[in-house]
Amino acid sequence: MPAKKILMLVGDFVEDYEVMVPFQTLLMVGHQVDAVCPGKKSGESIKTAIHDFEGDQTYTEKPGHNFALNATFDSIDFASYDALFIPGGRAPEYLRLNAQVIEIVQHFATAEKPIAAHCHGPQLLAAAGVLQGKSCSCYPAVGPEVTLAGGQYVAASEGFDNAHVDGNLVTAPAWPAHPALMRAFLEVLGTKIQP
Known part of the structure; x- marks a missing residue:
């Protein structure tokens, strides 16, 4: 199976593990991954946030790393991505206010190209109006947005380690689901990993 060209939409205070681990995993198996942020260019950085589950009623948040973008948002031809x-x-919360981001998400959904959305990522799917009739996992606090957007919210497992697949859409509730999310997304992409 030939390598795929994958677009990654990120922004300031994206969850640290949720950008770093998938970016590196997809590169590791041979795919091209272009990470872009509105208003920023290749070589510039975004700040990340580390979300953790420490027994509180919701996640805690700590400063993460800087993540270097490797493509320029204004220069991409999003239709050329697989x-x-x-x-x-926190990035999806403000990225959904950008009309071009919404257009990009709608393109991938309409073209039925593979989409993975992690944790709060489905906020972009809801804002783009592409969840009607779809089932979707996400961080529990985003569940009402999925439902209001016409989707079916799929609850997280107790350890937040489950992923959910609905056709070309792969979703997961939080970073503990990386193994399940990445396995499912690679399957949807048609990626074969040889032992």
Whole structure:
């Protein structure tokens, strides 16, 4: 199976693990991954946030790392990409206010290209109006948005380690689901890993 060209939509205070691990995993198996952020250019960085589960009623948040972008948002031809990856964290909350981001998400959904959305990433799917009739996992606090957008919210497992697949859409509730999410997304992409 030839390598895929994957677009990753990120922004300031994206969840650290949810951008770093998928970006590196997809590169490791041979795919091209272009990480872009509106208003920023290749070589510039975004700040990340580390979300953790420490027994509180919701996640805690700590400063993460800087993540270097490797493509320029204003220069991409999003129709040339084979798949879309949307990490979670706080970035989707403000990225959904960008009309071009919404157009990009709608393109991938309409073209039925593979989409992975992690944690708060489905906020972009809801804002783009592409969840009607779809089932979707996400961080529990985003569940009402999935339902209001016409989707079916799939609850997280107790350890937040489950992923959910509905056709070309792969979703997961939080970074503990990386093994399940990445396995499912690679399957949807048609990626074969030889032992």
